[in-house]
Amino acid sequence: MRKLAEHNIPLREASITQVHSVLRDGNPLIVHTSMFANALASLANPKQQQQWVPLAEKNRIIGTYAQTEIGHGTFVRGLETTAIFDPETKEFVLHSPTITSTKWWPGGLGKTANAAIVMAQLYTQGKCYGPHPFFVQLRDFDTHHSLPGVILGEIGPRLGINSQDNGYLRFDHYRIPRTNMLMRHSQVLEDGSYVKPIHNKLSYGTMVWTRVAIVHSCSKKLACAVTIATRYSAVRHQSELVPGKPEPQILEYQTQQYKLLPHIASVFAILFSASSVLRMQRNVAASISKGNVELLPELHILSCAMKALSSQDSTQGIETCRLACGGHGYIASSGLPSLYTSTTCTITYEGENTVLLLQVARYLIKSYRAGLEGLPVLPSVMYLTAPSAMHQSPPLSNQALIEAFRISSANLVKETESRLCRQFNLEQNFHYAWNRCSVALVHCAELHSRYYMCEKFLSTVESIRASDRVRSVLQDLCRLYLIHHITLNQGHFLRSGTLSGVDLSTLEEEMYELLAKLRPQAVPLVDAFDFRDELLGSTLGAWDGRVYERLYEEAQKSPLNKTDVSKAYHKYLQPLMKSNL
Numbered sequence: 001m002r003k004l005a006e007h008n009i010p011l012r013e014a015s016i017t018q019v020h021s022v023l024r025d026g027n028p029l030i031v032h033t034s035m036f037a038n039a040l041a042s043l044a045n046p047k048q049q050q051q052w053v054p055l056a057e058k059n060r061i062i063g064t065y066a067q068t069e070i071g072h073g074t075f076v077r078g079l080e081t082t083a084i085f086d087p088e089t090k091e092f093v094l095h096s097p098t099i100t101s102t103k104w105w106p107g108g109l110g111k112t113a114n115a116a117i118v119m120a121q122l123y124t125q126g127k128c129y130g131p132h133p134f135f136v137q138l139r140d141f142d143t144h145h146s147l148p149g150v151i152l153g154e155i156g157p158r159l160g161i162n163s164q165d166n167g168y169l170r171f172d173h174y175r176i177p178r179t180n181m182l183m184r185h186s187q188v189l190e191d192g193s194y195v196k197p198i199h200n201k202l203s204y205g206t207m208v209w210t211r212v213a214i215v216h217s218c219s220k221k222l223a224c225a226v227t228i229a230t231r232y233s234a235v236r237h238q239s240e241l242v243p244g245k246p247e248p249q250i251l252e253y254q255t256q257q258y259k260l261l262p263h264i265a266s267v268f269a270i271l272f273s274a275s276s277v278l279r280m281q282r283n284v285a286a287s288i289s290k291g292n293v294e295l296l297p298e299l300h301i302l303s304c305a306m307k308a309l310s311s312q313d314s315t316q317g318i319e320t321c322r323l324a325c326g327g328h329g330y331i332a333s334s335g336l337p338s339l340y341t342s343t344t345c346t347i348t349y350e351g352e353n354t355v356l357l358l359q360v361a362r363y364l365i366k367s368y369r370a371g372l373e374g375l376p377v378l379p380s381v382m383y384l385t386a387p388s389a390m391h392q393s394p395p396l397s398n399q400a401l402i403e404a405f406r407i408s409s410a411n412l413v414k415e416t417e418s419r420l421c422r423q424f425n426l427e428q429n430f431h432y433a434w435n436r437c438s439v440a441l442v443h444c445a446e447l448h449s450r451y452y453m454c455e456k457f458l459s460t461v462e463s464i465r466a467s468d469r470v471r472s473v474l475q476d477l478c479r480l481y482l483i484h485h486i487t488l489n490q491g492h493f494l495r496s497g498t499l500s501g502v503d504l505s506t507l508e509e510e511m512y513e514l515l516a517k518l519r520p521q522a523v524p525l526v527d528a529f530d531f532r533d534e535l536l537g538s539t540l541g542a543w544d545g546r547v548y549e550r551l552y553e554e555a556q557k558s559p560l561n562k563t564d565v566s567k568a569y570h571k572y573l574q575p576l577m578k579s580n581l
């Protein structure tokens, strides 16, 4: 926090700086500097911002985002915490009526935060208007004691990010002023009448913002992992490639190159997609402030798609990097275990991935149907019903591969929509039919999202003007990425007829050549991510390659090495050894 102040970094931007990466196992302030700060900036009206933002900037208020309940995370409309307006006192009464309505998971809630943005079902004049955000003080600002009517605690150890205090929260008829409802988009007036927002999902804005931020952070985490594993693979020598010859660097093995290079490529694919979504988010934020919400649905879908794909890719990539380091990848000092545990949670939080992909699928099916009827659809999905341009590009060129993605994705959506119609005719209920098709629907969303990511990778690389040599390396990397994902999804391309079996063999052959061609670039590419050793925090991935010395030095720090004979010997082991059991 002192560093942020020194460098004049506003609270809202803190979460995208390096600060949080230094604190590897999570930290109790992350939700304060990200979601809480963003909720105030985007959901509070100017008067409320004047009241709370300066206090949050000075860390007098430390906040969290309390939405998820022990009984409901995904289904936001099903939240049970109530905020009932009392016109007599001009207050909202917050209450947790059931065990399942207990807020559960918010970061920093357990012991750190003294305030929260609480999502609760808004009731006024006897009517429920759905989940709305409220600013709620939870602890005394001086003593830090929880306030009467507020029950708070920590939820216990987790798979990772255990330096963070994820918490639980219950309300017992806890009263807050009317003006604590975040009123930028919707309001409850003094007489209890409700003023609705210009789009009924604007109160979900903090989630959209965080999903976009997660895409960027996933590329960073994966970049750390590939840096560690690639540098280590250049230092580590093992086995014989040619019998009788010296042990080669493990990076010489094609299988090792196959483990690492596609994930190095993935860092760029995620990064370039993140930039594109971020640009769109800024445009949408500017439009919303002028009262235009036309592009909000597109941003919602794109942020769902990219959050799902980037969290899945980076988690798998980090695990592959860990395995690529053999036994040393399992040791905590490699940095890889904590990278994994602090990344795999992104698959679940801020919208569980399957659920987000189903949001994307819903949009694809709706847009496909609209396109068939000649109704206007947004640019990113026009291709679903637009004629194919496959024949215009040279066979197997990058453009042709992108076209193959586009056509395969459109084909899958078309096929799944027909299945949905057939199922609907059988079930006579759209929702049951939807559920019966949901595996295929998730595949549609994944292929569409992959197409978007490939397209962003290629168009960004093609636009590089600063250096021909850099562009050339990135073009190879991008080509590897396209072919790699085509080989992983062969079935879709064969089914749509966009690529033949022969095409796929040709591409596979090219992929193996690309691995060899890119091998000398592997270390320079990860060096170019420019992580300081302190930030990587890895015995295997440091700049100087002193892997074995660092592993040995780190072992010396183990508390068990402070004495030659441990206390446990005298207490348990010696008696056991003498007991003749």
Ligand SMILES: CCCCCCCC(=O)SCCNC(=O)CCNC(=O)[C@H](O)C(C)(C)COP(=O)(O)OP(=O)(O)OC[C@H]1O[C@@H](n2cnc3c(N)ncnc32)[C@H](O)[C@@H]1OP(=O)(O)O
Pocket: 015, 030, 031, 034, 035, 065, 067, 068, 073, 074, 075, 076, 077, 107, 201, 202, 204, 205, 207, 208, 210, 213, 296, 297, 300, 349, 350, 351, 352, 355, 359, 362, 363, 366
């Ligand atoms: C670095 C920071 C650390 C972060 C730590 C992690 C913090 C957290 O995890 S906080 C909690 C996060 N929780 C979540 O993300 C919950 C996930 N669930 C949801 O977002 C919603 O329940 C969701 C989107 C799945 C469904 O919402 P629901 O209100 O039921 O809408 P639904 O009926 O499915 O859709 C209705 C329409 O709204 C649209 N819609 C839904 N959400 C949005 C949105 N945010 N913006 C615009 N439109 C939206 C849909 O596309 C749909 O449009 P259409 O009718 O045209 O097809």
Ligand SMILES: Cc1cc2nc3c(=O)[nH]c(=O)nc-3n(C[C@H](O)[C@H](O)[C@H](O)COP(=O)(O)OP(=O)(O)OC[C@H]3O[C@@H](n4cnc5c(N)ncnc54)[C@H](O)[C@@H]3O)c2cc1C
Pocket: 031, 064, 065, 066, 067, 068, 071, 072, 073, 074, 075, 104, 105, 106, 107, 161, 166, 345, 348, 349, 350, 351, 352, 354, 355, 358
């Ligand atoms: C580390 C961490 C930090 C978190 N921080 C916060 C925080 O700061 N604030 C906060 O409010 N919350 C936080 N959360 C909660 C998080 O947002 C939820 O866990 C997440 O949204 C998933 O919801 P859930 O746990 O209810 O899962 P569920 O929705 O119960 O998911 C369980 C399974 O059901 C499936 N499923 C659910 N609905 C559907 C559907 N409609 N169709 C098909 N399948 C479905 C899912 O795919 C999944 O396989 C955090 C969670 C974690 C793990």
